[in-house]
Amino acid sequence: MTPTDVQNAKNKDLPASLIAIQRAAVMARKTALQTDTAIVVLEDQKIVRISGEALRQQP
Numbered sequence: 717m718t719p720t721d722v723q724n725a726k727n728k729d730l731p732a733s734l735i736a737i738q739r740a741a742v743m744a745r746k747t748a749l750q751t752d753t754a755i756v757v758l759e760d761q762k763i764v765r766i767s768g769e770a771l772r773q774q775p
Contacts, residue, residue: 754767
């Protein structure tokens with residue numbers, strides 16, 4: 717689903733779920749920085765591991 721599809725969904729909980737997922741992603745990055753651990757993300761349909769050091773170097 718695209719963000720537009722989510723916003724127009726019949727289920728009223730669906731738009732809030734996208735916001736919750738985005739909030740969880742921000743918190744995961746903060747935790748990874750604090751604990752110097754990696755996170756795993758999906759970029760261009762590929763699973764990518766980003767180390768804590770690489771996260772620190774991102775703007």
